[in-house]
Amino acid sequence: MPAPENLIIDTPEQIPLEFALAGVGSRFLALAFDTVLQAAAVAVLAALAFAASRVASFSISTAGLGTWAIAGLLLAGFVVYSGYFAIFESIWTGQTPGKRLVGLRVIDVSGRPITVYAALIRNLMRIVDQVPGIYAVAILAVLITRRQQRIGDLAAGTVVVHERLGGSSPDVRRVASAARHGAHRLTPEEIVLIEGFLRRREELSSWVRLQNARRIAERMAKRLELPPTGRQDDERLLEELAAEYRSHGPYR
Numbered sequence: 001m002p003a004p005e006n007l008i009i010d011t012p013e014q015i016p017l018e019f020a021l022a023g024v025g026s027r028f029l030a031l032a033f034d035t036v037l038q039a040a041a042v043a044v045l046a047a048l049a050f051a052a053s054r055v056a057s058f059s060i061s062t063a064g065l066g067t068w069a070i071a072g073l074l075l076a077g078f079v080v081y082s083g084y085f086a087i088f089e090s091i092w093t094g095q096t097p098g099k100r101l102v103g104l105r106v107i108d109v110s111g112r113p114i115t116v117y118a119a120l121i122r123n124l125m126r127i128v129d130q131v132p133g134i135y136a137v138a139i140l141a142v143l144i145t146r147r148q149q150r151i152g153d154l155a156a157g158t159v160v161v162h163e164r165l166g167g168s169s170p171d172v173r174r175v176a177s178a179a180r181h182g183a184h185r186l187t188p189e190e191i192v193l194i195e196g197f198l199r200r201r202e203e204l205s206s207w208v209r210l211q212n213a214r215r216i217a218e219r220m221a222k223r224l225e226l227p228p229t230g231r232q233d234d235e236r237l238l239e240e241l242a243a244e245y246r247s248h249g250p251y252r
Helices: 024-057 063-091 097-102 116-124 136-144 151-156 188-203 206-224 231-248
Strands: 006-010 016-020 104-108 158-162
Touching (some): 024 063, 024 104, 024 136, 116 151, 188 231
16 A cells, blocks of 8 residues: 555644655655765774874874874764764754754654653664665565654654645745744744645635734734734734744754
């Protein structure tokens, strides 16, 4: 059975969140870029280790220091090789430099941001996914699983999605958020709720759209201690909150 192109999640507020799943092609591009960065970092560390060994060989007094320097550089190289993906996905909320370049993000299957634990699990399983060295297992898993998940994703309960979707997703450059509402105080789950509504609002009936916008706007206004918004300003507030969070929050 072919895998779906989108992941649709129903929130407790009954607003369906839709995420475009990333396929093999876009994930391979992101991986290729990350691999180049890894190789460059390891090459720099190897050059430094070689330089340290040469310096240490010229002086007995620095021999011990050179050995420690080489050991430290080799350890750093191992961390870069083995921990690169887990570290970036933990601190960049599901992105690595390659994923950010291509426009991908790892999220929980529930639509929530990836946790540090999930980032560690999915990347510990990378040793299985890359068998026999060309990620053949990962490619096969992505092609046959319902949510286009590799083994690491299945173990961690994560999916890889496209960062930007079409439709009514707010454009940070278009929405001028001159007023600062303190959107950085919102949780990632609340931002997912806001952006889910903004993406799907054109598909909702007028009444449902108004009611959902009002419900979410009131919840966010109360959360941020903002004055009540008028009915016509509910969606504008949500657009400004999403734009402000994207510009200055952890997704940046």
